[in-house]
Amino acid sequence: MRNKNKVAAMLLAGGQGSRLKAMTRDIAKPAVPFGGKYRIIDFALSNATNSDIRDIGILTQYKPYYLHEHIGIGSSWDYDRNYGGLRILSPYSTEAGGRWYEGTANAIYENIDYLDKIGPEYVLILSGDHIYKMDYNKLLSYHKQMGSDVTIAVMEVPWEEASRFGIINIDEENKIVEFDEKPEVPKNNLASMGIYMFNWPTLRAALISDSKDENSKHDFGMNILPGLLNNGHPMYVWKFDGYWKDVGTVKSYWEANLDLLDPNNSLNVYDKSWRIYTRGKNLPPHYVSNNAIVKSALVNEACEIYGNVENSVLFSSVIIEEGAKVYNSVLLPNSIVRKNAVVYNSVILDGIVIEEDEVIGKENDEHVYLISDQGINVE
């Protein structure tokens, strides 16, 4: 079974996510906490585990400490194997000096040796920035069925937003005819999800020739994919219609977290057949006191709630003191809301304390407040 359809996944996790402001000041975007107990990268990693992908390389660059600590040897995702399994691939130096990864394609190019050693038939490029559940086997079987050299996962986005995405134009057989990067007048609404299935020989050759091109930005979307299309490689799209989110801004981060409060949200992290795995913290159950009111909320281990919590997401070890009221907010681990404070529409970062009687936001507020050790940021 093992050598059939050998796929190696390469997960790009070096992103900074600068529009998340203080959230990514100390950590890479894939390490940003999400959904009460996860970090963003857990979704792509768990998809890989649940899709039975044995070998996965994780490319890190921007502030990787928390990411490395979180991933460890990959045991939370069953990637602690006797051979193969998970490898963290950081930029390295050679006789020619040290180099940072200069673009998404360059990051893979610099690790060609690693991929050669695995000897895969297919290489799956993933991003650690997205929240979604996907069975990569479905993408692979479609890729094989179409005789494709590159298959790109796409999804339909609202027409009015289409000009924010990389749009892909296709013929009636889903064959790619044109790439349209953030078009002003989109011809359709199929956006690339940044998930690519390559035949390894095709990708390998493309990476090597791209590395010699001095004008290239060494980016998949800008250089590698259009280049392969121009050279006549058969390329197809695979349409995905599940939950998918790229939390680019504080507001979209806040929205995506609160989305999970809808019991019918399509991400459904309660689905036991497709668990989302993460590094456990080993904390006790949470406590809800006699006078507390908790409604429409996600609550995690070691929280202590003595006040009111409504329509909010609480990560682990959050304390809501007596008389405090929290509405429509996302509270990261170890944050504390002191007595009689009132909080609306906020994202409160790790370990931040909201002092007694403090009021943030108001009812029916349009804004979202990011509260960090640098104060309050309004969006």
Add this chain to the structure above:
Amino acid sequence: MEKCIGIINSGINAGTYGTLCETRPDYMLPYGGRYRIIDFSLSTMTNHNISNVVVYGGKHIRSTLDHLGIGQPWELNRRRNGLVIFPPVYDSDLVQPTNIATYYKTLPFFEYSNLQKIYMDDPMTIIKMQMDEAYEKFIEEDLDVLLFYKKQIDTEGKYLNARKMTVDNDGKLLNIGLNLGTQDEFNLFLSKFFIKKDVFIKLVKEAVEKANALTLRQAILNNKDKLKIDIYHIDGHVEVIRDLSSYYDANMNLLNKDIYHEVFFDKNLIYTKSKDEPSTLYKDYSRVNNSLIANGCIIEGDVENSILFRGVKIGKGTIVRNSIIIQKTEIGEDSVVVNVISDKYGVIDDGVTVVGHPKQPYVIRKGQRIRKVEE
């Protein structure tokens, strides 16, 4: 404490827990919303760098093996030493399967081990142990045995029939018997002690030869004049779990904020097997008060003075009070559940009323479904 072997063995009085111990040994009873009682013993060992831990399996070993695995949650999956699980002993030469008999049958393990000290732990007595100084005393004074106890005030008879230690005026051990509640303050023996390995081996062999002891405690007391024994006081909240009602109370005591903090956070954390459960979801109609809730629950009803383990579902309009709802139990809509212990995978249908007595909670069997009675 790297030079110490930890032993976990417990009494075999499974019959006193209703149906809860039909398929599991007593130390595998679920406790505190996401743990098993044995987790407290294992975590004590881990937190004191005891990496060679011996667990005696007993008759129902399946759940133990499933829970412990290779010991990874407690960092007992080691190249050197690590977790050892012994299956139960059946031997016609020995009259009955006593603790001494099980030790005797596994003596080769201890004889071959290069570790010279043993920490013996009865998991059914739960207390947050801090024993670095005790271990130093045990080593420095070259003691054969060091027994742990706690001066316990008990005016309500909460600790009746627990082990009582009597000492003379110099604080020297006289004997260990049962607490019959004759004093408001007594020395509660915690059923935990350090013992030198060669002393342990000698006592076990003698007890088998002379048939004069069924437990190691008896063997130590038989030889108390020949051995260098001392006692050591440990402070903290103690639970002695011996039957259904003390098991129920021990869980319910965790709803006390101080006890919750002491048991779960003071000194060190408690480790257990991860189940990768997502956050707990409170829906619009949920009302939860004074309760401990583990992850992975979905709550739509009222929960009061209760403990919900991982992955429990409580339907709309349902009232759960003073109850312990164990892992993956599903309670439907408009039901009333009071003073109940529902074992794993229990199901309570819509519109069902199940009420136990505070002193004698009603136990729902593992996997049992309680249906509505059509009148």
